[in-house]
Amino acid sequence: MSLPFGTQLPHLITSIPGPQSQAWIDRLALRECPAITARRARRAQSLGTANDDPIVWQEAKGANVRDVDGNVFIDLTAGFGVAAVGHRNDKVVEAMKRQSDILLHAMGDAFADPKRIELMEKLAEISGLDRAILGCSGSDAVEAAIKTARMATDRDKILAFDNSYHGLAFGPLSASDYKSEMFRGPFKGQLGSHVEHATFNGEYPKDLTEFAAILIEPIQGRGGVRPADKAWLRELIQTAHRDECVVIFDEIYTGCGRTGRWFAFQHPDLADAQPDLVCIGKAMAGGFPISACLGTAKVMDAWGASKGESIHTQTFLGNPTGSAMALAALCEIERLQPELEAKSRWLQSEFNRRGYTVRGEGFLWGIQLADTLTLSRKLMKLGYIILPAGPNCEVLALTAPYTITREQLVGFLDALDELQ
Numbered sequence: 527m528s529l530p531f532g533t534q535l536p537h538l539i540t541s542i543p544g545p546q547s548q549a550w551i552d553r554l555a556l557r558e559c560p561a562i563t564a565r566r567a568r569r570a571q572s573l574g575t576a577n578d579d580p581i582v583w584q585e586a587k588g589a590n591v592r593d594v595d596g597n598v599f600i601d602l603t604a605g606f607g608v609a610a611v612g613h614r615n616d617k618v619v620e621a622m623k624r625q626s627d628i629l630l631h632a633m634g635d636a637f638a639d640p641k642r643i644e645l646m647e648k649l650a651e652i653s654g655l656d657r658a659i660l661g662c663s664g665s666d667a668v669e670a671a672i673k674t675a676r677m678a679t680d681r682d683k684i685l686a687f688d689n690s691y692h693g694l695a696f697g698p699l700s701a702s703d704y705k706s707e708m709f710r711g712p713f714k715g716q717l718g719s720h721v722e723h724a725t726f727n728g729e730y731p732k733d734l735t736e737f738a739a740i741l742i743e744p745i746q747g748r749g750g751v752r753p754a755d756k757a758w759l760r761e762l763i764q765t766a767h768r769d770e771c772v773v774i775f776d777e778i779y780t781g782c783g784r785t786g787r788w789f790a791f792q793h794p795d796l797a798d799a800q801p802d803l804v805c806i807g808k809a810m811a812g813g814f815p816i817s818a819c820l821g822t823a824k825v826m827d828a829w830g831a832s833k834g835e836s837i838h839t840q841t842f843l844g845n846p847t848g849s850a851m852a853l854a855a856l857c858e859i860e861r862l863q864p865e866l867e868a869k870s871r872w873l874q875s876e877f878n879r880r881g882y883t884v885r886g887e888g889f890l891w892g893i894q895l896a897d898t899l900t901l902s903r904k905l906m907k908l909g910y911i912i913l914p915a916g917p918n919c920e921v922l923a924l925t926a927p928y929t930i931t932r933e934q935l936v937g938f939l940d941a942l943d944e945l946q
């Protein structure tokens with residue numbers, strides 16, 4: 527008897543990409559800005575290499591994705607970390623349906639709704655951070671944090687770190703450094719000059735009194751799953767606080783259970799060095815675009831009360847559907863936590879047993895291998911969706927849904943072994 531969709535092993539019925547995917551990609555090519563989706567068939571034609579056009583997703587559940595050709599894949603990315611509680615998680619979908627029967631949209635800063643308030647209460651409970659600014663994307667959360675630091679300190683400068691990725695809107699792009707030439711290069715003239723970059727896990731200015739904030743990912747995600755050394759990070763936070771500089775953790779990747787605890791900042795080694803602002807997004811609502819900048823009352827209240835017109839808001843702020851889904855996703859993360867811990871330990875023993883060098887924590891792993899770009903394309907053709915990460919593609923980033931089964935992980939590791 528076959529397993530339910532969501533827990534299945536890959537099942538491919540066409541070559542990859544299949545004919546339907548290719549037909550959709552041809553239509554996409556006519557309509558989408560060419561910079562968005564990598565369409566490699568055209569490049570392949572000129573280079574004489576394999577056709578690596580992407581597949582087109584039709585349906586997803588748990589850790590499985592079905593493409594428009596009917597091929598079943600295992601998604602080891604959880605859709606950029608979003609589907610942490612599994613694609614189309616039952617509880618998240620139920621919450622969305624229930625909410626859509628009563629209220630799809632309220633009015634941001636003008637008129638709230640109960641779900642948005644319950645969500646912020648839940649976020650305060652799990653993070654210990656009493657205030658929040660909601661947003662629609664990771665970039666929104668980082669922008670809210672940068673503005674909050676400005677309001678709290680009357681200073682402009684931000685200290686960020688090399689190889690960091692904070693999003694591509696202008697605020698976060700100014701602070702990002704990952705593949706800087708590519709992402710920032712064309713926009714240099716439009717980016718602020720208020721950001722300085724120091725070395726991640728290395729030297730930074732010993733006097734931070736001129737900085738509004740330090741902005742850091744506790745584990746660099748897109749930059750290659752590079753964890754900050756805890757002792758280094760502790761000292762950095764303490765130096766920042768000594769100089770009355772706000773500490774912003776970008777936990778858009780690491781938050782919502784990804785490291786095995788609610789947030790990476792709750793690691794015991796950081797007990798006496800805590801951030802003032804924490805950005806979350808991605809996994810927060812299991813598939814709805816919603817994010818938050820969480821903060822201490824002390825720092826967040828520096829904004830002062832609204833004077834009638836909010837100076838920081840957006841049309842979809844605190845969307846009721848997203849808030850309802852986030853509440854459900856957070857409950858699911860709580861429920862899955864014990865299982866995740868055991869699965870993470872087992873996964874680490876499997877990495878060891880098979881001789882892989884990895885870095886990360888919980889359910890966020892970078893598998894260090896050569897030429898992971900080619901490897902990820904080969905894995906795709908075997909039914910495993912996984913992305914390379916790092917400026918030189920030095921790791922395969924394993925950010926699977928927490929619901930992935932051990933059998934699915936074994937399938938992936940066996941496929942990887944075979945490609946070595």
Ligand SMILES: Cc1ncc(COP(=O)(O)O)c(C=O)c1O
Pocket residue numbers: 663664665666668691692693694743747748776777778779807808
């Ligand atoms: C650490 C981190 N910060 C910010 C972002 C940007 O989030 P978004 O793409 O939702 O704007 C990302 C996205 O990958 C991220 O990994």
